[in-house]
Amino acid sequence: GAGVSQSPSNKVTEKGKDVELRCDPISGHTALYWYRQSLGQGLEFLIYFQGNSAPDKSGLPSDRFSAERTGGSVSTLTIQRTQQEDSAVYLCASSFGERTEAFFGQGTRLTVV
Amino acid sequence: GIQVEQSPPDLILQEGANSTLRCNFSDSVNNLQWFHQNPWGQLINLFYIPSGTKQNGRLSATTVATERYSLLYISSSQTTDSGVYFCAVERGGGFKTIFGAGTRLFVKA
Numbered sequence A: 001g002a003g004v005s006q007s008p009s010n011k012v013t014e015k016g017k018d019v020e021l022r023c024d025p026i027s028g029h030t031a032l033y034w035y036r037q038s039l040g041q042g043l044e045f046l047i048y049f050q051g052n053s054a055p056d057k058s059g060l061p062s063d064r065f066s067a068e069r070t071g072g073s074v075s076t077l078t079i080q081r082t083q084q085e086d087s088a089v090y091l092c093a094s095s096f097g098e099r100t101e102a103f104f105g106q107g108t109r110l111t112v113v
Numbered sequence B: 001g002i003q004v005e006q007s008p009p010d011l012i013l014q015e016g017a018n019s020t021l022r023c024n025f026s027d028s029v030n031n032l033q034w035f036h037q038n039p040w041g042q043l044i045n046l047f048y049i050p051s052g053t054k055q056n057g058r059l060s061a062t063t064v065a066t067e068r069y070s071l072l073y074i075s076s077s078q079t080t081d082s083g084v085y086f087c088a089v090e091r092g093g094g095f096k097t098i099f100g101a102g103t104r105l106f107v108k109a
Helices: none
Strands: A005-007 A010-013 A019-024 A031-037 A044-050 A065-069 A075-079 A088-095 A108-112 B004-007 B010-014 B019-025 B031-037 B043-048 B052-056 B059-064 B069-074 B083-090 B103-108
Touching: A005 A088, A010 A019, A019 A088, A019 A108, A031 A075, A044 A065, A044 A075, A075 A088, B004 B083, B010 B019, B019 B031, B019 B083, B019 B103, B031 B069, B043 B052, B043 B059, B069 B083
Parallel strands: A010 A108, B010 B103
Antiparallel strands: A005 A019, A019 A075, A031 A044, A031 A088, A065 A075, A088 A108, B004 B019, B019 B069, B031 B043, B031 B083, B052 B059, B059 B069, B083 B103
């Protein structure tokens, strides 16, 4: 596609429920990132996929968080048993790989009530 | 891991003024980008600038990789320049891109 697409744009969920957030990267981009941004804060790295390499999961805050990337394209970030502190904007970015520009989607605003 | 520090954290400008935003990083990098996050939350690429100087209209950026800093210049600021400016670096070799905490800019009419 023309840009990085994320869905849904907004998600309100009840505490304890599981949610799935989707990211469609720019076609041909081998690198894909997930970040989290809490209100008024900077970007917190969550996970990084690069080609067929094992993902860098070092930023995932707990084992309730997981992500996968199928066929080197679409990625899904799953949060199990959501907590109120999970409320944030979840941003996805993609790039051709190292030494190239990263482009961001519009984000998914998650609210846990 | 690599540390990225941005200054100032907050900046208020009168429309028409010029400003310089700074990004310091603690290790050598292969990639450095400047982003603008608009009031609606969208992150927009400004510059991909691992070294050297680039200009795009009223904005320009310079990265001195050997001294581990980058500068973003905004000239003749406009109210639409308001938002948060982020510096992001990547070390390469499979390391992830790390963001600074940002500079929050408000341009008053």
